[in-house]
Amino acid sequence: MQFQKKLTSSILILLFILTSCGSNALYENHKELESGIWQKANLQSFEIEIDDSQNHSVFYHLRYTMDYDYCNSYVRYKVFSPTGKLLTQKMKLDTLFDCTTGKPLGEGFGTVYNREFQLEESFDFSEKGIYKIELEQMMRKDSLEGIQTVGIRITN
Structure with missing residues (x-):
């Protein structure tokens, strides 16, 4: 079963990368979460x-499974300038499953x-340099099961 999960994950990552090829992405990175659980204290940080x-x-990206207990997700994101100044902090509500039928809304x-x-x-990236983007899950549970990867993509 563990091998099948890893094989499925590898295939999905490969498909995502292949479908992203040729896009206008300036940056793209995905971080795999230990055991498919996104801990509230585990900020996902991208430089x-x-x-x-x-x-x-x-953009932010989630790879998730049917083990996810909710139809939506709350994520807070922060963007920091190259000097470390907080440029923006906002909360996002997004839907992963149809709340009535439970059908997944993503591709997979x-x-x-x-x-x-x-x-x-x-977004106004007015300075050249290294920006930091942090993503934090803001659901009511400290441990969100069913979130396998979290990623960031920046395009022209």
């Missing part, structure tokens, strides 16, 4: 080098699904 002074779209097969959500449509 992104921005080489220009332009606006870019920012079997029991594993992927979903990407927009955080910022045109």
